Amino acid sequence: MSSIRFEQNLSLKEKPDASKLEFGRTFTDHMFLLDYTEGQGWHDPRIVPYGPFTLDPAAMVFHYGQAIFEGLKAFRTKEGKVMLFRPNKNAQRLNVSNERLSIPALDEDAFVEYVKALVEVEQDWVPSTEGTSLYIRPYIFATEPCLGVRASKQYLFAIILSPVGAYYKEGIHPVKINVESEYVRAVRGGTGFAKTAGNYASSIKAQEEAKEGGYAQVLWLDGKEHKYIEEVGSMNMFFKIGGEVVTPELNGSILAGITRDSVLHLLKTWGVPVSERKISIEEIYTASLEGKLEEAFGTGTAAVISPVGQLHWNEHTMVINDGKIGELAQKIYDTITGIQNGTVPDTFGWNVTIGE
């Protein structure tokens, strides 16, 4: 932590009961901050007590939404070590988002160093119960007080940490998903491949309507033809059709998920046929009718794998694998979570151990 300034929080909070944690509600004692000012660049990396930001009412984030984020987790192994899962991938994607949003790039090695430094300070906050982790939220937003519509000349990069309970407390239950027919998440030429605040804001309405209809999430179709599968909720989507695994290709409107990438690596290693390509909802429906739709699941940092038991598309209902988790989805889930918590050998070199 050579160049990172450290200000100790003198009133530490009590650690919560890991079985009672709600996602993203409890935060640790410290946060990491880094400022950007035009001319000066990124400067003053510091770990300080977690506490409120003071922002001018004209700060550009409130008006023009230049804001991007990342999400990753720290896991505690049985031996008590704390490990991060592929943080370099988050560093790379952060800069992809930065570039699209006209936010200055951050040094990728420094990003990983900052995450490691903060997690090291807060390592007692990494829970040890099975399935739990410390969620890490790095983010950047525009702070310059100005109402002109242009890129901000000042930004804040922050990292906050939140201990999270097991995503699947009572085993993995496949969910009911509705194919969204009205709203669109993203379109080529837009910001779909960036992890920017606005993408999430625009998705909330469809998500609320899906919940009212009894669905866990929406399956997004492309914004141009309303025909091809893009994402499910805020996860990437995979299908197993007649023995082959398919996932939508990275076409400019889909987020390049890190779990998605990890799943592709695993499948290739296992010799499972897999392809990244355009997948129409019509193709999925036909496969379902022909009995070839064997599995369907979303992938993301929060759930790792979220199997889909039922897919609703207009008047059609497709029941997948009798509404149970598929064999492949289970194997992927067990392998990735195993690598993350240190019980499965990390043959890809994905883990980064804190303090090493």
Place this chain on the structure above:
Amino acid sequence: MSSIRFEQNLSLKEKPDASKLEFGRTFTDHMFLLDYTEGQGWHDPRIVPYGPFTLDPAAMVFHYGQAIFEGLKAFRTKEGKVMLFRPNKNAQRLNVSNERLSIPALDEDAFVEYVKALVEVEQDWVPSTEGTSLYIRPYIFATEPCLGVRASKQYLFAIILSPVGAYYKEGIHPVKINVESEYVRAVRGGTGFAKTAGNYASSIKAQEEAKEGGYAQVLWLDGKEHKYIEEVGSMNMFFKIGGEVVTPELNGSILAGITRDSVLHLLKTWGVPVSERKISIEEIYTASLEGKLEEAFGTGTAAVISPVGQLHWNEHTMVINDGKIGELAQKIYDTITGIQNGTVPDTFGWNVTIGE
């Protein structure tokens, strides 16, 4: 101001020289605030000294961008009266944006009352030089500290005020515009019709590239076919072709501009043929080749009218009206600014006088 709490700022700033104002840089002594909490609704309207917000680092606006805004102006007449231009239209559109972003609606009469109350307190800040005004920025953003992706349960509605100089200090100069070929502003099913922060964030990159290429702004084409005209920069677009005025119809991806609406009212009153419909860039190019493209201009609150002198589309350059402002654009500009500053009769009842 019956129910609005008022806290006087005891250290008033010096009023700036109206000829030296940069847009959105200088703010007045007070701001209006209103809180929303689930269960309690919108509450505690107050006018307080302009000063920083204190926000939890997990406040949802930083992460998922639930943020919308409005923009309008207060003008000083020669007689010294202060007038707002169609604030009820901003109130209506605010709620259209709120609905799309899953933000709770605000009472529209209350919105106008709040704007009037704040401008009344700050009326000495409304400049009197020709072309100047007091820019009013009402906005709402999510404040609940939570990292779950869903609608926030807490919001802040704020109004801040900024005195602005004349948009055209040296007369109206038509601008060079580039037809955007890569980036897309919005698509049907997205948030293009809402005035949300994310729309502006996603537009900055294209705007920067246009500026680098020597253009003032970009002309956005539709996200689906990349063929039909949508907006220019953050303004609505009008063309005069062979005596008829056309503007893109409100199709779900275009913002319903208040100046756009005012222009349509004026043209109808004047008996100028006008239609709202799909307009392809091909049609504009053909009209230009045939010598029928008589005028082209953007409309918005900041500039009122921004004439386009040159339009670049791939390898084609269309010079419009010899690069000079058109007769109709000039008449619209003179009429709207005249109504706004009280020198042209307000036959539509658009003005709302402060203190009445």
